[in-house]
Amino acid sequence: MTSDLVAPRRGVWRSRLPWILLALSLALNLCFIGGVFWVRMEASRAQLGPPERMELVAKQLSLDGNQRPAFERFVATLRLKSRHLRETNMPLVDDAWQEFAKQQPDEAAIDKLFEQAADNRRSFQIETGRALREFLAILSEDQRTKFIALVKHRDRNTPPLLRQLVQ
Numbered sequence: 001m002t003s004d005l006v007a008p009r010r011g012v013w014r015s016r017l018p019w020i021l022l023a024l025s026l027a028l029n030l031c032f033i034g035g036v037f038w039v040r041m042e043a044s045r046a047q048l049g050p051p052e053r054m055e056l057v058a059k060q061l062s063l064d065g066n067q068r069p070a071f072e073r074f075v076a077t078l079r080l081k082s083r084h085l086r087e088t089n090m091p092l093v094d095d096a097w098q099e100f101a102k103q104q105p106d107e108a109a110i111d112k113l114f115e116q117a118a119d120n121r122r123s124f125q126i127e128t129g130r131a132l133r134e135f136l137a138i139l140s141e142d143q144r145t146k147f148i149a150l151v152k153h154r155d156r157n158t159p160p161l162l163r164q165l166v167q
Helices: 002-046 050-061 067-101 107-137 141-152 161-166
Strands: none
Touching: 050 067, 050 141, 050 161, 067 107, 067 161
């Protein structure tokens, strides 16, 4: 009597198996298409140029007519100071590497070069910090909180926001 009960069940599974496989295939295909769509959206976001990134941040912060020029001044200051830092520190680092390459490197000269590079970096941080404080001062509390969250957000695939605005 048990064999009579089992036999119809096998027939039911055999008739349902193609539908189960079809549903599973459809689900996997939808996941794949969703993944492709997500990757493309993230890739397009990561490939934004500086003007597009600035516009995106301005929209995210809902900057008004008075705040937008302040944001543009902040970004311009950040870019100018970053370029100046690179231009002043690159020769110092190159000189340090040349000194390292010598048979008997002059440690005092190397220390002096790195101290100068560190001083330049410190000046950069002070000047850009002032520019940041000036910009943050004109934002509302909500905008300031949102901007700080955007700056602090770290993603393995994209550089920090302030670095994106400089590039």
